[in-house]
Amino acid sequence: MKKLLLFSMILAFTFPSEMNAQKKKSKENNTEETATKSQKSKTPKYADFVTKKTTTDEGLFKVHNTDNKFMYEIPKNYFGKEMLLVTRIKDIPAGLGGGYVNAGSKINTQVVVWEEFQNKILLKVKSYNAVANDSLPIYKSVKANNLEPILFAFDIATQNQDSTAVLVDVTKFFTSDIQAISPLPDSYRKRYKVKRLDASRSFINSIKSYPENIEVVQDFTFDAAEPPSNSSTNTITIRVNQSMIVLPEDKMMPRVYDERVGYFSIKNVDYSSEALKADEKRYIRRWRLEPKDINAYNRGELVEPIKPIVYYLDPGTPDKLKKYIKQGVDDWAKVFETAGFKNAIMAKYPPTEEEDPEFSMEDVRYSSIRYVASTTRNATGPSVSDPRTGEILESDIIWYHNHLRSYRNRYLLETGAANPSARTLDTPAEEIGEMMRMVISHEVGHALGLPHNMAASYAYPVDSLRSGKFTQKMGIAATIMDYARYNYIAQPGDENIRFIRQLGPYDHYAINWGYRKIPLAKTPEQEVKTLDKWIEEKADDPIYRFGGARFDPSAQTEGIGNDQVKASTYGMKNLKIVAENLPSWTSDQTNNYEDLSELYGELLGVWSRYVGHVSGNIGGVYEFNKKPVQNGMVYEAVSKKKQKEAMVWLHKNAFETQDWLINPEILANINENGYTERILSLQNRQLYTLLNSNKLEMMIDAEVIDANNYTALDMIRDLRTGIFSETNYTKNVDVFRRNLQKSMINRMGILLNSKDNQNSDISSIVRGELEALNFQLTVAKNRGVNRITKYHYRDCLANIKEILNPK
Known part of the structure; x- marks a missing residue:
C-alpha cells in the first residue's frame, strides 16, 4: 500500500511537470510558427507593388505606375549591359541661356550600367575616356585608375515571381536634383541665382518603355532670384527628357577620324598601345550601313543597305510644308549612291494609329523631324551615338515654326537687288519651300555626322557666282554644310542665277569617305591607307577642302566666293539698292512700320557681315590640314598685298x-x-x-x-x-x-x-x-x-x- 501510494505521488509530481513542459513546448512552437508566418507576411511580394491600380508599360524594362509611384522591373540579364543615358531639354522658359539654348538641346550623354550589390541596385556611369584591351595586364590598372562613379543606389523592393527580375522604385531618382541629369549646369545656377529645386512643384510627367529604350519626361521647378523670364515669379520651370537606350552588343567597326574631312567624332585614350605613350584614338560618328549583298557591293554595283536611314515627319507638320521637308531628306539618297548604296536614306509620313498603334516618335527605333510651334528662329540636327564606336543610333531633327521668317528676310535683303521675286514680304511659296528644303538638308547633314565646313564657300571664284550656267550646276558653295545661304554676289541683269544653296560635290566626297565599305579591311587601322589615298587624290582641289578655323579668312560663316574684298563690294552694291527701296517693299505695302523696322535692323546686320568678311583678312592665317607626305605648309599668313587691300x-x-x-x-x-x-x-x-x-x-x-x-x-x-x-x-x-x-x-x-x-x-x-x-x-x-x-x-x-x- 505504501509502495502504491509512493508511486501515485511520483506520478502526480511527474506528469504535471511533463505536461507543463509539453504545453510550454507546444506554446513555443506555436509562437515560432506565428513569428514565421508574420515574418513571411512582412516580406514584400510582387503583388504588393503591382496591384489592380497599377498600369504597366511593356518594353526594355517593365515600367509600373501606381498612383504616380514609378517602378522599374529590371531583368537580371540586363545587369552589366551598357546603356546610353541622354539628358535633353524638351521645353524651356523664354530667354534661357540668353537665347542660345533651344528645346531639344542635349545637356549630357553618359554610358550607364545597372549592377547588383548586396541588397542594392547601383546605377553606375561608365567612362570610355580611357580604355585597354581586357586581355592585357594593363586593363587592371586602367580599371583601378578609372573607378566608375555611382549615380544612384536603389533599394531592391522585391523580385518578380520567377526571380528573373528585380523591382526598384525610381520615383525619387527622377524627382531629385541630381546634377548628372539636371537641365541646369552650375553656370546657369549662378547666373539666375537658383536657390533650390522645389520638390512640391517638380514631378514625373511620364515614363514610357519601348523595345530598345525608356523615355522619361520630368518637370523641374527651381526657386531662382533672377530667372530669365517671368521675373516676378522667382521661378524657372524646365521640362526634361531622359532617354535610356540599350547599346548594341554587336559593335560596329569604327572608322578612324581624319581632320582633313569633316566629321563629328568620339575619342578615347587607349593604353593598349605598343607606343611609348598612351594613344588617343578618335573615330567618326556615322550610321551603320551594311549592304544586303556584299559581293555585289564589292563589284561596284549599287546595293540597298540592310537597315536604311529613315526619318518620320511629325504629324503636326503643316500640310503645305510636308513635301519640302521630305525632299530635304530624300535629296541625300543620291549622295549615298556615291558611296555605293541605293535607297540608303528616305523620309516617310508616320503611320496612322490603325496602321501601327504602337508607333511613337519617342521610340529610339524611329528617327524623326519634329515641327515645333515656337517663335524661335532656328533648326537643329542632333543625333545620339554610341561612345564606344561612333555609331549613330537615332536622330530627331527639329524645325522651329518661325525659322522661315529669317529666311524670307535674308532672301529680300541679300538677293532683292538682282532677284525681283525676293522684293516682297510674301515670298512665293515654291521659293520658301526650296529654302526650307535646303535647311532640312543641312540639318540632315549634321545628323549624318557632318559638321559645318566653312571653307567650302571659298572654293568658287567670285565671278562664277554671277553665271547662271555655273550656279545652276554647282550651287553657290561646294557643300550644303557651309553657312552660304544666298547668292548675294549676282548683280542686277545677271540671268538664270541660282540664289538659294544646294547640295554640292563636297557632300558626295565626304559621304563616300565616311560610309563606303572598304573590302578586306577587318580593323579601323587597316582602312587608313585607303582613306588617305581618297583624300590625297583630291588634296589640291579647293572643292574638297575642309576647314573652319576662326583665324582663317577663307573659312568664314555666311561668306561666298574666293575673294572677300570683291565679294563684299558686290554685296554692298546690292545692299545699297535694297536700302533705297526698303520702304516701298515693306511699309508702303503693309501700311505699318513693323516689318520696315525689323528689316532695317537686319540690313545693318548684313552690312556688318560683309564688312566682317573683309576684316578677317587682316592678321588672318590660312589653315590647310595635311599630313607630312603632302606638299606645302599647314599654316600660311594672308599676303601683305591682300591685307593692305582689305584695310583700304x-x-x-x-x-x-x-x-x-x-x-x-x-x-x-x-x-x-x-x-x-x-x-x-x-x-x-x-x-x-x-x-x-x-x-x-x-x-x-x-x-x-x-x-x-x-x-x-x-x-x-x-x-x-x-x-x-x-x-x-x-x-x-x-x-x-x-x-x-x-x-x-x-x-x-x-x-x-x-x-x-x-x-x-x-x-x-x-x-x-x-x-x-x-x-x-x-x-x-x-x-x-x-x-x-x-x-x-x-x-x-x-x-x-x-x-x-x-x-
Missing part, C-alpha cells in the same frame, strides 16, 4: 560715315533716338576685332616666319591715319566719326594698360602710335574748323594724356 576697303566701306545707311525716311519712322550709338556699335565690332590682343600677337608671330608680312605696326598705323584722316585737312568731323575716333583712343588705352601686353610689342606699338596721334591732334586743333570739332580734338588730347600718364 574697310576705311571706305566701314569707318567712313556710310550716309546710305542713315536714311531719314527710315530712321524717323522706326525709332526716336539711338541712331549714332547703333552705328558706332557696328563700327566698334570691326575696330575691336582688329585691335584685339590675340590678332596682334598672331601678326607679331607672322613676322618671325616672314619679315615681309603685314605687321602689327603697319596695321595700327594704317588704322590711325585712316580713322583720323580729317586731321590732315581743314575739315569738320561729323558725329559718327567723332564717336569712332574716341572709341579708337579708348581701345588703344585698354591695350596699353593691359597687364597681359606689358611684355609684348603690343604695348610698344600702341604707345608709339598714341604719341604720334597726340602730335597729329595738337597740330589739327588750331585749324579753322567748327567749334564741336575743336572741342572734340581737345577732348581726344586729354584722353591720350591720361592714358600715357595715368595718375
Whole structure:
C-alpha cells in the first residue's frame, strides 16, 4: 500500500511537470510558427507593388505606375549591359541661356550600367575616356585608375515571381536634383541665382518603355532670384527628357577620324598601345550601313543597305510644308549612291494609329523631324551615338515654326537687288519651300555626322557666282554644310542665277569617305591607307577642302566666293539698292512700320557681315590640314598685298560715315533716338576685332616666319591715319566719326594698360602710335574748323594724356 501510494505521488509530481513542459513546448512552437508566418507576411511580394491600380508599360524594362509611384522591373540579364543615358531639354522658359539654348538641346550623354550589390541596385556611369584591351595586364590598372562613379543606389523592393527580375522604385531618382541629369549646369545656377529645386512643384510627367529604350519626361521647378523670364515669379520651370537606350552588343567597326574631312567624332585614350605613350584614338560618328549583298557591293554595283536611314515627319507638320521637308531628306539618297548604296536614306509620313498603334516618335527605333510651334528662329540636327564606336543610333531633327521668317528676310535683303521675286514680304511659296528644303538638308547633314565646313564657300571664284550656267550646276558653295545661304554676289541683269544653296560635290566626297565599305579591311587601322589615298587624290582641289578655323579668312560663316574684298563690294552694291527701296517693299505695302523696322535692323546686320568678311583678312592665317607626305605648309599668313587691300576697303566701306545707311525716311519712322550709338556699335565690332590682343600677337608671330608680312605696326598705323584722316585737312568731323575716333583712343588705352601686353610689342606699338596721334591732334586743333570739332580734338588730347600718364 505504501509502495502504491509512493508511486501515485511520483506520478502526480511527474506528469504535471511533463505536461507543463509539453504545453510550454507546444506554446513555443506555436509562437515560432506565428513569428514565421508574420515574418513571411512582412516580406514584400510582387503583388504588393503591382496591384489592380497599377498600369504597366511593356518594353526594355517593365515600367509600373501606381498612383504616380514609378517602378522599374529590371531583368537580371540586363545587369552589366551598357546603356546610353541622354539628358535633353524638351521645353524651356523664354530667354534661357540668353537665347542660345533651344528645346531639344542635349545637356549630357553618359554610358550607364545597372549592377547588383548586396541588397542594392547601383546605377553606375561608365567612362570610355580611357580604355585597354581586357586581355592585357594593363586593363587592371586602367580599371583601378578609372573607378566608375555611382549615380544612384536603389533599394531592391522585391523580385518578380520567377526571380528573373528585380523591382526598384525610381520615383525619387527622377524627382531629385541630381546634377548628372539636371537641365541646369552650375553656370546657369549662378547666373539666375537658383536657390533650390522645389520638390512640391517638380514631378514625373511620364515614363514610357519601348523595345530598345525608356523615355522619361520630368518637370523641374527651381526657386531662382533672377530667372530669365517671368521675373516676378522667382521661378524657372524646365521640362526634361531622359532617354535610356540599350547599346548594341554587336559593335560596329569604327572608322578612324581624319581632320582633313569633316566629321563629328568620339575619342578615347587607349593604353593598349605598343607606343611609348598612351594613344588617343578618335573615330567618326556615322550610321551603320551594311549592304544586303556584299559581293555585289564589292563589284561596284549599287546595293540597298540592310537597315536604311529613315526619318518620320511629325504629324503636326503643316500640310503645305510636308513635301519640302521630305525632299530635304530624300535629296541625300543620291549622295549615298556615291558611296555605293541605293535607297540608303528616305523620309516617310508616320503611320496612322490603325496602321501601327504602337508607333511613337519617342521610340529610339524611329528617327524623326519634329515641327515645333515656337517663335524661335532656328533648326537643329542632333543625333545620339554610341561612345564606344561612333555609331549613330537615332536622330530627331527639329524645325522651329518661325525659322522661315529669317529666311524670307535674308532672301529680300541679300538677293532683292538682282532677284525681283525676293522684293516682297510674301515670298512665293515654291521659293520658301526650296529654302526650307535646303535647311532640312543641312540639318540632315549634321545628323549624318557632318559638321559645318566653312571653307567650302571659298572654293568658287567670285565671278562664277554671277553665271547662271555655273550656279545652276554647282550651287553657290561646294557643300550644303557651309553657312552660304544666298547668292548675294549676282548683280542686277545677271540671268538664270541660282540664289538659294544646294547640295554640292563636297557632300558626295565626304559621304563616300565616311560610309563606303572598304573590302578586306577587318580593323579601323587597316582602312587608313585607303582613306588617305581618297583624300590625297583630291588634296589640291579647293572643292574638297575642309576647314573652319576662326583665324582663317577663307573659312568664314555666311561668306561666298574666293575673294572677300570683291565679294563684299558686290554685296554692298546690292545692299545699297535694297536700302533705297526698303520702304516701298515693306511699309508702303503693309501700311505699318513693323516689318520696315525689323528689316532695317537686319540690313545693318548684313552690312556688318560683309564688312566682317573683309576684316578677317587682316592678321588672318590660312589653315590647310595635311599630313607630312603632302606638299606645302599647314599654316600660311594672308599676303601683305591682300591685307593692305582689305584695310583700304574697310576705311571706305566701314569707318567712313556710310550716309546710305542713315536714311531719314527710315530712321524717323522706326525709332526716336539711338541712331549714332547703333552705328558706332557696328563700327566698334570691326575696330575691336582688329585691335584685339590675340590678332596682334598672331601678326607679331607672322613676322618671325616672314619679315615681309603685314605687321602689327603697319596695321595700327594704317588704322590711325585712316580713322583720323580729317586731321590732315581743314575739315569738320561729323558725329559718327567723332564717336569712332574716341572709341579708337579708348581701345588703344585698354591695350596699353593691359597687364597681359606689358611684355609684348603690343604695348610698344600702341604707345608709339598714341604719341604720334597726340602730335597729329595738337597740330589739327588750331585749324579753322567748327567749334564741336575743336572741342572734340581737345577732348581726344586729354584722353591720350591720361592714358600715357595715368595718375
